[in-house]
Amino acid sequence: MAEKFDVVVIGSGSGGYAAAIRCAQRGASVAVIEKGLIGGTCLNCGCIPSKALLASAHTLLMTKHAAMMGVDIASANPNWPKMQGRKDAIVAGFVKGLTGLIQSHKVKILQGSAIVIAPNKIKIETEAAATEVQADKIILATGSQPIELPTIPFDGRTVISSKEALALEQIPRSMVIVGGGVIGCELACVYAAVGSKVTIVEALSQLIPMEDQWVGRLIEREFKKLGIDAVTGQKVASVDKADGPAKVVLENGWTIDAEKVLVSVGRRPVVDKETVEALNLEMSGPAIAVNQKMETNIPGVYAIGDVVGTTYLAHGAFAEAKAAAVNATGGDERIADYSLIPRAVYTFPEIASVGKTEQACKSEGLDVTVGRSFFKANGRNVAHNETVGEIRVVRDNSTNRIIGVTMVGAVVTELIAAARALLGSTEKITEVSFPHPTVSEVLKEAVEDAFGLSLHNPPKVL
Numbered sequence: 007m008a009e010k011f012d013v014v015v016i017g018s019g020s021g022g023y024a025a026a027i028r029c030a031q032r033g034a035s036v037a038v039i040e041k042g043l044i045g046g047t048c049l050n051c052g053c054i055p056s057k058a059l060l061a062s063a064h065t066l067l068m069t070k071h072a073a074m075m076g077v078d079i080a081s082a083n084p085n086w087p088k089m090q091g092r093k094d095a096i097v098a099g100f101v102k103g104l105t106g107l108i109q110s111h112k113v114k115i116l117q118g119s120a121i122v123i124a125p126n127k128i129k130i131e132t133e134a135a136a137t138e139v140q141a142d143k144i145i146l147a148t149g150s151q152p153i154e155l156p157t158i159p160f161d162g163r164t165v166i167s168s169k170e171a172l173a174l175e176q177i178p179r180s181m182v183i184v185g186g187g188v189i190g191c192e193l194a195c196v197y198a199a200v201g202s203k204v205t206i207v208e209a210l211s212q213l214i215p216m217e218d219q220w221v222g223r224l225i226e227r228e229f230k231k232l233g234i235d236a237v238t239g240q241k242v243a244s245v246d247k248a249d250g251p252a253k254v255v256l257e258n259g260w261t262i263d264a265e266k267v268l269v270s271v272g273r274r275p276v277v278d279k280e281t282v283e284a285l286n287l288e289m290s291g292p293a294i295a296v297n298q299k300m301e302t303n304i305p306g307v308y309a310i311g312d313v314v315g316t317t318y319l320a321h322g323a324f325a326e327a328k329a330a331a332v333n334a335t336g337g338d339e340r341i342a343d344y345s346l347i348p349r350a351v352y353t354f355p356e357i358a359s360v361g362k363t364e365q366a367c368k369s370e371g372l373d374v375t376v377g378r379s380f381f382k383a384n385g386r387n388v389a390h391n392e393t394v395g396e397i398r399v400v401r402d403n404s405t406n407r408i409i410g411v412t413m414v415g416a417v418v419t420e421l422i423a424a425a426r427a428l429l430g431s432t433e434k435i436t437e438v439s440f441p442h443p444t445v446s447e448v449l450k451e452a453v454e455d456a457f458g459l460s461l462h463n464p465p466k467v468l
């Protein structure tokens with residue numbers, strides 16, 4: 007007799023484990039099936055290892071400013087094996103912790119590759135055997151994988167994805183990064199900081215193309231200071247790996263030498279073909295189609311996270327997981343507005359945004375006022391020698407409410423949750439007291455500026 011659960015979750019990444027725990031908290035018997043490592047992409051080859059390496063790289067960069075801060079340091083050099091070891095230890099610690107956490111909620115972890123063979127029946131394959139489990143409800147959380155370019159396929163050695171780039175044994179002398187989105191730009195910062203000659207090639211007209219143009223320009227300028235070259239509006243045509251460093255040939259004929267070529271042009275949902283066929287699952291391009299309740303076209307089958315192709319963010323997956331878990335256990339919850347899920351990029355400097363961008367407002371024809379405030383005018387930032395960047399707050403003039411915030415600067419990824427809480431606020435919010443001197447005052451000042459009330463900006467013509 008196949009073991010039976012109220013809910014079976016396939017995949018233990020950000021979406022999968024969050025859904026499993028929430029279902030268990032709501033009283034369901036739950037199993038999570040995982041074919042790889044507990045924690046999925048975010049924990050093993052995404053958010054956490056990239057942030058661990060970025061933190062080491064940032065520490066190294068800070069030492070370069072030590073002398074001007076009045077601290078004499080003889081010399082500072084990257085110890086790459088130690089940086090990698092620290093990153094691996096952080097990941098291993100979280101994997102162990104998460105495994106224990108899942109089990110503490112009485113969620114059963116089943117190792118193997120899952121194929122849904124009917125709306126309430128799942129086959130689990132391992133090298134040794136195949137078993138079956140039954141479920142009243144199924145949540146698909148199978149994640150995504152890097153997109154491969156047919157002209158320059160991954161070979162795991164020279165042409166690599168972010169997974170290999172997070173685990174290189176040596177610092178490459180040179181690296182070309184194909185794709186100037188979030189992952190490409192974060193890894194560019196890591197490798198430039200430790201001494202690689204990094205060139206980013208981006209097909210669109212700016213780095214971090216989903217954000218406003220001013221963000222792309224500012225980042226490109228700051229990247230130059232780190233020694234990162236950016237070639238925008240250009241595509242890579244081919245990579246010649248004949249001998250020595252690879253020769254990356256652009257469509258305009260330029261050639262760039264690179265020991266490693268990191269292709270980071272986006273991610274594609276991992277969708278099991280047999281499951282799609284067995285269930286007759288409706289697709290939306292490469293992703294599983296869902297409604298606002300994370301329901302697929304098959305009653306009792308839900309899908310969340312990267313496999314539904316919405317945010318490609320861990321906290322996007324968390325939000326969808328919660329909705330699916332509530333709905334799979336008798337509740338009623340919907341994801342209303344994806345623009346309210348904050349976006350964060352951990353580059354040097356960082357980028358964070360939430361709500362509508364200025365460009366989106368323009369293309370929608372909205373009448374807006376943009377409040378601005380600069381880190382170079384903030385006491386705490388000047389004290390910390392972190393003066394690059396600014397915050398822009400967008401006010402909808404028709405409703406007099408804040409509808410978007412975009413930030414570039416040090417630690418703005420920590421500020422964006424506060425900015426999220428300000429969305430929908432009116433002028434009244436300017437009465438809230440922010441501690442002085444703190445980085446958060448720049449946010450307050452930008453909000454005040456959006457309402458023409460800034461103390462430290464020249465008068466605004468509204």
Ligand SMILES: Cc1cc2nc3c(=O)[nH]c(=O)nc-3n(C[C@H](O)[C@H](O)[C@H](O)COP(=O)(O)OP(=O)(O)OC[C@H]3O[C@@H](n4cnc5c(N)ncnc54)[C@H](O)[C@@H]3O)c2cc1C
Nearest residue numbers: 017019020021041046047048052120149311312318319320
């Ligand atoms: C380099 C990098 C950096 C990133 N940084 C950030 C960041 O800073 N912040 C952020 O929010 N997001 C970040 N992301 C994105 C984030 O990692 C993903 O959005 C998130 O992991 C998606 O979670 P998920 O549960 O949908 O899928 P995943 O985490 O990919 O998990 C899917 C799991 O399903 C398993 N699986 C797949 N098929 C089957 C099957 N048939 N049977 C059993 N198991 C299966 C896989 O083995 C995997 O463990 C980053 C991604 C990368 C690559």
